[in-house]
Amino acid sequence: MKYCNQWNHKKRAGYQSSLRSDKSFTCFNHHITMINKHLTVRIPAGLHFRALGKIQKISREQQCTIVFQKENGESANATSYFEMLALCAILGTTLKVTVDGPNETKVITMIQEVFEYGAGI
Numbered sequence: 001m002k003y004c005n006q007w008n009h010k011k012r013a014g015y016q017s018s019l020r021s022d023k024s025f026t027c028f029n030h031h032i033t034m035i036n037k038h039l040t041v042r043i044p045a046g047l048h049f050r051a052l053g054k055i056q057k058i059s060r061e062q063q064c065t066i067v068f069q070k071e072n073g074e075s076a077n078a079t080s081y082f083e084m085l086a087l088c089a090i091l092g093t094t095l096k097v098t099v100d101g102p103n104e105t106k107v108i109t110m111i112q113e114v115f116e117y118g119a120g121i
Contacts, residue, residue, distance in 0.1 A: 035098070037097050037108050038095070039111065040115065041092065041094075042116045043116075047084065047085075047087070047089040047093075047115075050118070050119035051114055052078075052081055054119045055084075055114055056078055056079060056081070058078075059078045064100060065099070067097075
């Protein structure tokens, strides 16, 4: 099921929605989209606790849901350190990142910076 994060309503029969060509989900009732993007980990140490902490902070501050998914289907919510660590995202790993909530484009850009430059270490 798809969720409109801001209003926390489930997509059910009667609600208008569509899957856009850029693979983002749009709910016409609330004009909320979900953005998907494939990002490659460029941090030599992979996604470690500091980088994950930065991603978790972005998720909290921007009030959005961030989900990471590996090519094998394994997924993790950005709010869970253990789920994220279980992905074993080392240097060169490509993850599908799904962002749902306000300021999605800004959030994707912020996450991309973490994937490329790390958490400042």
